[in-house]
Amino acid sequence: MALAPELSVGEVARRSGLAVSTLHFYESKGLIASRRTGGNQRRYMRGVLRRIAIIRIAQRAGIPLEEIKQTFAAIPPDRAPSIREWERAMCRWTETLQQRIDDLTDLRDKLFNCIGCGCLSVTQCPLRNRDDKLAAEGPGPRILITAAERRRRKRTG
Structure with missing residues (x-):
């Protein structure tokens, strides 16, 4: 049939x-x-x-x-x-997906120490921004953004 x-x-x-x-x-x-x-x-x-x-x-x-x-x-x-068209699409998406994976892994690893106490004031917290010194670098989560930008530059050489 x-x-x-x-x-x-x-x-x-x-x-x-x-x-x-x-x-x-x-x-x-x-x-x-x-x-x-x-x-x-x-x-x-x-x-x-x-x-x-x-x-x-x-x-x-x-x-x-x-x-x-x-x-x-x-x-x-x-x-x-076609298979060839699919491979081209995946090449485009691979970099995007890898960047997301890296960013999420970095976020997960940096937030781990903060989850226990619920605040960002502990001395060893990797997201701590004492006296808001990072405000001069621009808006948003500067520590996380800066780490992501470093990884991106390292991969693209």
């Missing part, structure tokens, strides 16, 4: 586990595409299921939809990416 080459919006929603409204949203953002039948019903090529899976995994990893869209820009929206 041959599979139909196209799926209705309801079938895509059921197979992907997404709400129909989410599929419409993805389509409005140019992440997926459908064609319209004579009765104005959406029809999706089967490859859209793989594309949706990639979008969901990327979102779960914290990659913004705009970055996903840019990555998919070279791939026609009515089909799944």
Whole structure:
């Protein structure tokens, strides 16, 4: 029994586990595409299921939809990416994901000593900013930002 080459919006929603409204949203953002039948019903090529899976995994990893869209820009929206296209996308995302991993690991390691007492005033706390001396360097969590910037420069050489 041959599979139909196209799926209705309801079938895509059921197979992907997404709400129909989410599929419409993805389509409005140019992440997926459908064609319209004579009765104005959406029809999706089967490859859209793989594309949706990639979008969901990327979102779960914290990659913004705009970055996903840019990555998919070279791939026609009515089909799944080829292995080569997928590898190119992963090369783009690898650096972003590694930076997030490094930042989260650094945050976890630096916050560990503070969790026990609930304050940032202990002498050995790596986030301590006595007398707000770091305010002169700029806004935000300067210690964490500075450490992340050092790691980034070290990797890019």
